[in-house]
Amino acid sequence: MIDPISFEVAPGLRLRMSRDGGSPPAFPTDSMSKGLTLEHDGLNLCEEGVGFGLPVLKQGLRAVFPGASRVTLSDPEGRHLRVQYTMNLRERLAPRGSFLNSRPADFLKEIAGQLHRAYPFARGMLNSISGFAYNALGIRTVFEQGRSVGVFLMDYWFDPSKGEIRMALDASGIQRDGVTELILLNEQGASSFIEYSDSEGTRLSARDIGTWVPVTASEASLRSPVHQVRFSVQSIPGARLYRGREVAPGRLAWAGFAYLLPGCAVTFRCSVVVGAGR
Secondary structure, eight states, rough: OOOEEEEEEETEEEEEEEOOSSSSSSGGGGGSSOOEEEEETTTTTTOOOOOOEEEEETTEEEEEEEEEEEEEEETTSSSSEHHHHEEEEEEEEEETTTTTOOHHHHHHHHHHHHHHOOOOGGHHHHHHHHHHHHHHTTTEEEEEEOOOOBEEEEEEEEEETTTTTEEEOOTTBBBEEEBOEEEEEEETTTOOOEEETTTTEEEEGGGEEEEEOOOOHHHHHOETTTTEEEEEEOOOSSSSSEEEEEEETTTTEEEEEEEEEEETTOOEEEEEEEEEEO
């Protein structure tokens, strides 16, 4: 049974987290446990995004995602959530139902990702090539459950007076063998969030936002002009902040920010501010 926990941010705008998953999957990421997602007038704005405050870890080229979560409420008003994320989900490429050999596939995906990030002018061509390969070979992205590498604990506190979600990550339950990086994702859907701005005066729209671009400003935001809502993050010492947005029909539809931490990190605190954005 789906048992959503929700907070009202503004009239018609809510943050949601489900104890038992979401609706039938429309994107590959719908098979994983997500963070807090945004809903406007009953419409889920997350699409392929993984929500606010979702922990991921890297083992070299391979990313490990949460395949299960346990949510508990720890105050009567429900404004403090503690979520235990079990890290046991790995991304695979599957052509017509069979998995590609993991190491070569991981390597090729990483090279493609590096090219995509390093050469913005070539992104259109790279997207066309990858789209052709996915369609011609029937390749799809799937997330396969495997051996757990431990648990992340995430605490979320919501302050309705500020629209602020304060988050604290505890990675003490992670097995460190082979862990090279920790990542905290803050994403919603790419169709809604198409405008970027930051405290350095940068203004970008749609594809100009880029994919995995370092943020040097002290504060950065993504805005949905249709739903008149924005979310903002701040740079934090000891973490690298990146922005990104990707769209590919049926596969990719995310926009958001990521904090990248050393693989040895144990704790991390940050916040996301959500509110009306005109």
